[in-house]
Amino acid sequence: MNRPKLLAGIAVGATAVGAVGSLAGLVRAVTGNTAGLATVGLVALVVVGLSALGSAPSRVLSTPYWGR
Numbered sequence: 001m002n003r004p005k006l007l008a009g010i011a012v013g014a015t016a017v018g019a020v021g022s023l024a025g026l027v028r029a030v031t032g033n034t035a036g037l038a039t040v041g042l043v044a045l046v047v048v049g050l051s052a053l054g055s056a057p058s059r060v061l062s063t064p065y066w067g068r
């Protein structure tokens with residue numbers, strides 16, 4: 001039996017259950033609350049924007065010689 005893989009699987013499963021439970025709690029708390037809904041939307045927009053910014057190629061580190 002490969003114990004590290006088993007423990008890793010259990011850890012990933014527990015993290016997924018915790019994340020889904022937290023998301024469900026957030027949805028319950030925000031439902032019907034306009035200010036809370038706006039805050040969650042703004043945070044989601046910032047996260048998506050920063051994710052897109054971080055996935056863009058770095059212009060500082062690029063050189064014309066790498067394309068050859």
